[in-house]
Amino acid sequence: MEYHVKDLSLAEEGKNRIEWAERDMPVLRSIRERFSKEKPFKGLRISACLHVTTETANLMITLKEGGAEVYLTASNPLSTQDDVASALVKYYQIPVFAIKGEDTETYYSHIRAVIEKEPHIVIDDGADLISTIHKDYPHLLGRVMGGMEETTTGVIRLKAMAQKGVLGFPIIAVNDAYTKHMFDNRYGTGQSTIDGILRATNRLIAGSYFVVAGYGWCGKGVAQRARGMGATVIVTEVDPIKALEAKMDGFLVMPMKEAAKLGDFFVTVTGNTSVIRGEHFEVMKDGAIISNAGHFDVEIDKKALESMAVSKREIRRFVEEYTLKDGRRIYLLAQGRLVNLASAEGHPASVMDMSFANQALSAEYIVKNYKNLEKKVYKVPDEIDREVAVLKLKSMGVEIDQLTQEQIAYLSSWEIGT
Structure with a gap:
């Protein structure tokens, strides 16, 4: 074989x-x-x-x-x-x-x-x-x-x-x-992404600013789990409806250029390219941890980070430390690939x-x-x-109700009014 x-x-x-x-x-x-x-x-x-x-x-x-x-x-x-x-x-x-x-x-x-x-x-x-x-x-x-x-x-x-x-x-x-998508993306990605970050860094999430880029089903899951662990969660979005939903769900919502100044942890889950870019690295705090849970390793602009860094080293398994000219250190997890599968088990x-x-x-x-x-x-x-x-x-041993014939007739009728 x-x-x-x-x-x-x-x-x-x-x-x-x-x-x-x-x-x-x-x-x-x-x-x-x-x-x-x-x-x-x-x-x-x-x-x-x-x-x-x-x-x-x-x-x-x-x-x-x-x-x-x-x-x-x-x-x-x-x-x-x-x-x-x-x-x-x-x-x-x-x-x-x-x-x-x-x-x-x-x-x-x-x-x-x-x-x-x-x-x-x-x-x-x-x-x-x-x-x-x-x-x-x-x-x-x-x-x-x-x-x-x-x-x-x-x-x-x-x-x-x-x-x-x-x-x-x-x-x-x-x-x-x-x-x-309602279960795998929300509950699976939510839990496994946090798991991957913790295994890679062993850092405390409680009390941190946790930035989630993208509020689709995966983003919702990550945001919910991060909040559950005690983080203040910031959501960045380009879709006004999803941004409104994130706001109504109780999360802070702002552009990435503002979130970049606050974040301790960053996770991209957009499916798009260059979501975190050079302009964002420029204002991140020393020790910021960035990761990706979208499919491809394009959501974080690694080339920009490389060009801005004066040195780079693997400080822990799946953790690369980029030192910038002003001495700030930014930590990239799992080479920008899927952190939940690279440093955890998915x-x-x-x-x-x-x-x-x-x-x-x-x-x-x-x-x-x-x-x-x-x-x-x-x-x-x-x-x-x-x-x-x-x-x-x-x-799971769960039983649910079944529609009665009366209910079926009611739902399929237009004659019955108030």
Whole structure:
């Protein structure tokens, strides 16, 4: 079996951690049990470009149980858990091409490795896999039934491709499922980002000024968790509606040029580029800690920081100290990459249970419906979203009410007034 991982001797620890995560993924487990009987992916190849974590491992195992030939590579050079990658190869016979800390050349060689397996279905997180197929492997476009995209950044890229008429196969935006973005983005990113900052710095958040750039679902989660730990939270936004929401939620709202003067901690979660720039570094206080929880390492202008610094050193693992000309020190976490996956373990399994249940069911939906789908970006079908919610509630022992026939008639009637 062809693969490229760091060290197979790490596999035992990875296997134990995969099993530990599986205990908190009852929805995916129930889907796996059905897949193992029905084999919806029999004879099909699935290539995935995702964060190689314990939760992702359980998704890959589920797809393989469904009859697929599965190949996995990393969607971020720093997010791979090497023990998990090794365990998938050694114990589950799933080829993995991912090594934590790999350089850009290796990263794309791994993406090419899973593309060259000529997949029928692709699963992406950030759209690097899908965009590489379109740029370098156009002859495969007619063979791919469809794909799924996991994150906001990737959905933005793919919608742009669809608008320009260059998208070569249908995509389901798993990121936009309610049971994904309302829970994974808010609770998962919220908790794991704080976890990553704490593991990297061991600094106290209580009593600090904590700046969150962007108030989408991820930003909401980070802001809520930082406030819960005792920080005064400042939100920066470009969208007036989101800014108003942040204000009404009780957070300080101001431009980054003002927030930069106050912040002790900074987290970017916008999906855009150069959110924290040279003009902001110029006014930051000595000891400011900056990090990113958006998908790509472009939200913090690292080139500007490099040009302004007179020295740079790694003072702790995942913490780079930049000393500026006036002696102020600014600390960049995880090279500006996803701090929650680089210096921590990413989202808790119980949250990823819903996200990856959406992935698994969306893959099945593509197999059943790809002939009738256009080359555009689709939302996750409502029936899948609701099925995931029902399964999650059932696994939590939660029951809810059902509409009565009278209520159904009332909601569907226009004749009944006051």
